[in-house]
Amino acid sequence: MGGMPKSRPGRRSAPRPRTRPVPHSPGAPCPCGLPAAYGDCCGRYHSGHAAAPTAEALMRSRYSAYAVHDAAYVLRTWHPETRPAELDLDHHMRWERLEILATTDGSAFHSEGTVAFRAHYGLRGEHDVMEENSRFVRHDGAWVYVAPLP
Ligand SMILES: [Zn+2]
Secondary structure (H helix, E strand, C coil): CCCCCCCCCCCCCEEECCCCCCCCCCCCCCCCCCEEEEEEHHHHCCCCCCCCHHHHHHHHHHHHHHHHHCCHHHHHCCCCCCCCCCCCCCCCCCEEEEEEEEEECCCCCCCEEEEEEEEEECCCCEEEEEEEEEEEEECCCEEEEECCCC
């Protein structure tokens, strides 16, 4: 995936994560729900050692980044046209489970794709679910999140 491009003034300046990641053991189960250790799954993408090969893999790794509060990863896998200037992750949110409901395209042979998902979380004792059909595109060779589909 490589490093971030040099930051320049204006709207394309580097996004600022406002929260720090919480340590997540490489040997612990990956938050994304695949039967793999974090270090062998989404952790490789978070550390920059590999790039998510499909839109679904990117979606899973972004969910895992929310789970480990890696705001920098969430921002750098967000399309520059739609990503927020900064991102505050709520440390009280406990991301519990991700369900992938459907995908279209988004493979190594595509330049666009969609991933419909359901993310279960707890917040101050309340359980809730977030559901979204997300659009992803390839940007500079890497999958990035664009926006929810209407
Ligand atoms: Zn994972």
